[in-house]
Amino acid sequence: xxxxxxxxxxxxxxxxxxxxxxxxxxLNIQWGFTGLFNAGIAxxxxxxxxxxxxxxSLPASGRLGGYELPLVVGWLASMVAAAxxxxxxxxxxxxxxxxxxxxxxxxxxxxxxxxxxTEGWLTGGVRGVTGIPRPFGDLDYMPSQVAYLAIVATLVLxxxxxxERQVKAPWGRMMRAIRDNELAAAAMGKQVEARRLxxxxxxxxxxxxxxxxxxHFNRSVTPEAIDPMIATFLIWIMLILGxxxxxxxxxxxxxxxxxxxxxxxxxxxxxxxxxAVQAKYARVFIIxxxxxxxxxxxxxxxxxxxxxxxxxxx
Amino acid sequence: MSFLEFLNxxxxxxxxxxxxxxxxxxxxxxxxxxxxxxHFAHGDMATLxxxxxxxxxxxxxxxxxxxxxxxxAVAVVAIVVDKLFYDYLKARPKIMTVMASLGVALMLRAVVxxxxxxxxxxxxxxxxxxDDYFGILLRDRELYTLAAVVLIVIGLTLFLRHxxxxxxxxxxxxxxxLARLSGVDNRKVTMLTWAIVGALCAASGFMLGINNELHxxxxxxxxxxxxxxxxxxxxGRVEGAVLGGLIVGIAExxxxxxxxxxxxxxxxxxxxxxxxxxxxxxxxxxxxL
Numbered sequence: 001x002x003x004x005x006x007x008x009x010x011x012x013x014x015x016x017x018x019x020x021x022x023x024x025x026x027l028n029i030q031w032g033f034t035g036l037f038n039a040g041i042a043x044x045x046x047x048x049x050x051x052x053x054x055x056x057s058l059p060a061s062g063r064l065g066g067y068e069l070p071l072v073v074g075w076l077a078s079m080v081a082a083a084x085x086x087x088x089x090x091x092x093x094x095x096x097x098x099x100x101x102x103x104x105x106x107x108x109x110x111x112x113x114x115x116x117x118t119e120g121w122l123t124g125g126v127r128g129v130t131g132i133p134r135p136f137g138d139l140d141y142m143p144s145q146v147a148y149l150a151i152v153a154t155l156v157l158x159x160x161x162x163x164e165r166q167v168k169a170p171w172g173r174m175m176r177a178i179r180d181n182e183l184a185a186a187a188m189g190k191q192v193e194a195r196r197l198x199x200x201x202x203x204x205x206x207x208x209x210x211x212x213x214x215x216h217f218n219r220s221v222t223p224e225a226i227d228p229m230i231a232t233f234l235i236w237i238m239l240i241l242g243x244x245x246x247x248x249x250x251x252x253x254x255x256x257x258x259x260x261x262x263x264x265x266x267x268x269x270x271x272x273x274x275x276a277v278q279a280k281y282a283r284v285f286i287i288x289x290x291x292x293x294x295x296x297x298x299x300x301x302x303x304x305x306x307x308x309x310x311x312x313x314x
Numbered sequence: 315m316s317f318l319e320f321l322n323x324x325x326x327x328x329x330x331x332x333x334x335x336x337x338x339x340x341x342x343x344x345x346x347x348x349x350x351x352x353h354f355a356h357g358d359m360a361t362l363x364x365x366x367x368x369x370x371x372x373x374x375x376x377x378x379x380x381x382x383x384x385x386x387a388v389a390v391v392a393i394v395v396d397k398l399f400y401d402y403l404k405a406r407p408k409i410m411t412v413m414a415s416l417g418v419a420l421m422l423r424a425v426v427x428x429x430x431x432x433x434x435x436x437x438x439x440x441x442x443x444x445d446d447y448f449g450i451l452l453r454d455r456e457l458y459t460l461a462a463v464v465l466i467v468i469g470l471t472l473f474l475r476h477x478x479x480x481x482x483x484x485x486x487x488x489x490x491x492l493a494r495l496s497g498v499d500n501r502k503v504t505m506l507t508w509a510i511v512g513a514l515c516a517a518s519g520f521m522l523g524i525n526n527e528l529h530x531x532x533x534x535x536x537x538x539x540x541x542x543x544x545x546x547x548x549x550g551r552v553e554g555a556v557l558g559g560l561i562v563g564i565a566e567x568x569x570x571x572x573x574x575x576x577x578x579x580x581x582x583x584x585x586x587x588x589x590x591x592x593x594x595x596x597x598x599x600x601x602x603l
Contacts, residue, residue: 111579
């Protein structure tokens with residue numbers, strides 16, 4: 001590979017890392033600071049992806065959309081849509097231990113997948129949505145990639161700064177109090193359920209935004225583009241390995257895991273076809289095993305939560 | 315639609331599917347009740363059991379003879395998985411074990427995909443015509459499935475009610491500290507629970523496979539209905555899991571009267587949210603964790 005090709009690849013990777021970093025930050029709000037188990041990340045990602053795609057894409061026959069609205073509207077809509085799905089789920093499940101939320105989020109991700117596949121008038125069915133505009137998309141390949149990277153990096157930075165600010169504010173202390181000792185926090189008059197719902201909805205909105213960034217990057221989206229289990233699971237590993245409860249850890253984890261995941265894909269693609277399929281699933285096995293090893297030997301992650309405290313509760 | 319048509323095309327398939335869900339839900343309810351966490355690898359453990367049975371069938375056993383062997387094999391797998399991946403998390407918050415189980419789910423599925431591939435498989439080829447029992451059409455495999463489920467439920471109920479170890483399991487479900495004080499060995503009870511749960515997983519996977527087809531996602535796809543069944547019946551209650559399983563199975567088959575067929579899989583989710591909203595303890599007053 002020549003130098004230019006390498007640079008191209010690096011920019012491409014960096015954009016995806018940025019998108020995954022947003023997802024990991026969203027999960028960090030939910031799990032890292034509040035202890036909520038979201039096992040349906042792919043669902044909120046998909047909601048955001050389709051919401052923005054439908055609002056901003058070029059008109060096409062046979063499906064809703066083609067409003068050609070400005071990108072910012074699409075991105076805001078992706079956050080609102082993901083939050084709107086998260087709210088009722090959280091409202092019902094957050095009264096109980098986080099296990100129930102985990103089950104329900106698996107369910108909602110599955111249903112979102114069903115809706116996307118079935119409701120062709122809305123989502124284009126299996127053909128998906130194409131003709132999604134991309135900011136600076138009419139530049140040459142390299143400048144356009146770099147410009148998109150700048151947009152993604154800016155959004156990640158904004159999200160990071162906002163979340164950091166919230167975590168250092170009294171709100172963050174209250175969230176950790178709720179996570180680490182729910183009864184004590186409730187006894188102090190903190191509204192445990194309402195706060196958890198807040199964290200769940202905010203985190204999901206960030207995931208929705210990541211979905212929007214993903215479709216505008218690809219200019220199209222199909223149901224196959226989002227593998228529910230693997231997408232969800234990769235984000236979890238990113239956060240746990242990077243360090244849950246630490247925003248820099250979440251971003252670092254996104255970079256480390258995404259690089260390992262893509263490089264291993266490059267390697268397995270070079271194998272002869274007979275073993276290539278098996279190698280593909282062996283990679284999934286290794287990702288699962290990595291989680292077990294991290295949980296066992298470094299549960300606090302590479303960059304542990306900064307303040308001394310107990311590991312995440314619930 | 316005549317009554318018989320309704321019976322043959324909706325109620326009977328619902329009951330068969332529901333009793334398979336019931337077997338899975340019993341396992342989930344045992345883990346939820348005794349070990350106190352939601353076991354997300356349950357479905358994929360069932361997939362593994364179904365494929366172990368397939369390997370035995372390919373080696374020459376008849377399907378129903380392969381079932382007990384597969385149950386024993388997955389019982390061992392479940393104990394090993396617990397020792398390797400869950401046991402050391404005991405002192406940490408339970409949700410960490412839930413996360414570990416999600417990882418185990420992915421690993422077990424990957425093993426099945428590497429060893430058996432991703433194409434759908436069946437235990438026996440060819441079309442089986444159902445026999446007519448006074449107008450009710452039943453295939454042999456459906457009869458055997460129902461009989462096996464009844465046997466499993468009766469056997470397990472007797473075991474939990476009357477045997478020493480069954481009582482120890484129930485004691486640990488009710489109050490682990492008190493059980494330990496009364497001399498119940500939590501480690502042995504945990505092992506026994508996993509053996510039973512593993513065997514139940516294999517049974518549910520096998521029955522799912524023999525009544526339809528085997529593929530690597532089959533277990534993951536029934537995880538939600540099984541959880542819905544366990545919570546619907548009441549966490550920790552074996553009878554509840556059976557009742558819940560039947561309700562979810564029948565509701566899924568009936569859902570086509572009100573929902574487009576593609577949304578059959580959404581039924582369990584709707585039931586789950588409804589019961590959490592209205593009566594989180596479940597129909598038969600189980601636990602709420």
